[in-house]
Amino acid sequence: MKYVVVIGDGMADYPLEELDGKTPLQSARTPNMDYIASKGVSGMLKTVPDGMGPGSDVANLSIMGYNPKEYYTGRGPLEAPSIGAELKEGDVAFRCNFITERDGILEDFNAGHISTEESSQLIEALNHKFPGYGEFYLGTSYRHLFLFHEKSAADLVSTPPHDVVGEPVESNLLKPAETKNAEILNGIMHRSKEVLTNHPINQKRVQEGKNPANMIWLWGQGVKPEMPSFKEKYGLKGATITGVDLIKGLGVYTGLTNIYVPGATGYYDTDYCGKAEYALEALKTHDIVFVHVEAPDEAGHAGDLPEKMKAMERIDKRIIGKLLKKLPDFGEHAVAVLPDHPTPVHVKTHTMDPVPYAMFSTLAEADETEYYDEESAKKGSQGLIDGYRFMEHFIKYAGKS
The missing domain is CATH 3.40.720.10 (Alkaline Phosphatase, subunit A)
Incomplete structure (x- = not known):
């Protein structure tokens, strides 16, 4: 059969x-x-x-x-093995979307379906900007991964970006916002705009009338399942x-x-x-x-x-x-x-x-x-x-x- x-x-x-x-x-x-x-x-x-x-x-x-x-245990760890991210004890895998943010609003959860080829250069820039916090891994199109080395981050509350299109970014970040892990990770999301907005890939996308991948969004976190x-x-x-x-x-x-x-x-x-x-x-x-x-x-x-x-x-x-x-x-x-x-x-x-x-x-x-x-x-x-x-x-x- x-x-x-x-x-x-x-x-x-x-x-x-x-x-x-x-x-x-x-x-x-x-x-x-x-x-x-x-x-x-x-x-x-x-x-x-x-x-x-x-x-x-x-x-x-x-x-x-x-x-x-x-x-x-979470979406991130389910995607990890497919893109070459090996989760060890204490690691937390976050799904990492490239999104389009405009005037504080999450405008597009997939950054105009940015290509994998374009994304590869942006992922490289992020890893260069944020050494020591964790590692970004290239996935497909707008769908990527961030590996964070602090197990307690698995307990944070995250929001899928496709659920909050048109809503303020600030209202939907990782919570509780006052915890150390949330402060670090929300800070990385905010600071990603510094890296991505002026990147040649995004400047070209804007010139071509496409949505830029000008911010990352971390969500769907978890530890390795058994x-x-x-x-x-x-x-x-x-x-x-x-x-x-x-x-x-x-x-x-x-x-x-x-x-x-x-x-x-x-x-x-x-x-x-x-x-x-x-x-x-x-x-x-x-x-x-x-x-x-x-x-x-x-x-x-x-x-x-x-x-x-x-x-x-x-x-x-x-x-x-x-x-x-x-x-x-x-x-x-x-x-x-x-x-x-x-x-x-x-x-x-x-x-x-x-x-x-x-x-x-x-x-x-x-x-x-x-x-x-x-x-x-x-x-x-x-x-x-x-x-x-x-x-x-x-x-x-x-x-x-």
Whole structure:
């Protein structure tokens, strides 16, 4: 039996007036997702436990079958191994965004999707400016990491920048602000403007009409997590395909093989077809492959409905369509499709709502669901389950005959 899980980051949404009361999933053309729903079963998944933030870190940890209440220590440490940052005892890893700050306001949480090539020069400048405090590590685009050598900093309260776009920077810095660690780290964030504002990379971006990466934002901190491997937990050899360091980091900690796809960017221009092709190749030597696509989430954060629907339709045609065509070559197989969390275009950030999932197996019977979307899944035979139970649920369902 071969398994594939396709995760459309942030796909779920709310009914929209401009779509005549339908959600983007209901309105988009997704015949292959509908095929999975009509030939399989559907339900709703609570990927974010009560009391936890609705981040991709928590949600994807759930989908991979790990209870966030037990294994989650922060977003930063999950991304660390993917970008070459080795956490030692006492280290705290912070996610480090390049942002655009203007007149004291957090204007853009991704600095106009600055390129990785541009970011590399800015990261180098930051390490030169702040020796002794910790180390900055280059990630992808606007997503980077800062390693701070003081374990107690893990207890600070931080805010995801995508949750406070348009709000004052000063109101959303690390807290409690009067503690020594917060004073140091908030000071680094403020002083980063001195390094970045006049850097040639940002001067050129401004001249070209692009948002400058003129400040850093530290958040999502934590210490190194400990968790059993996916093989130990579920008896399957697995792989991940993604353009996002978070998912790659989860792969490292859970013992999954991270498959490098040259055109996987973590943005609208990601190579959808390449992800499908590499997934099929990976299945020759692995039992299960997680295919993660960030594009719908980026569109949701941007409030860009047309781009979000394009991303979902591309996932459907270029990834799921190719998989469904070729998977019979492997014999018995099962496919699941789901978001990790909603990123509604009118909210422009993640929400806590349960997400719809559909799964199909060549060995299992179907329910009466015809389409893949939020409303259809609510009526599916599988009801509502906790996210971290999804993997065992999927494996058990797939083996039914």
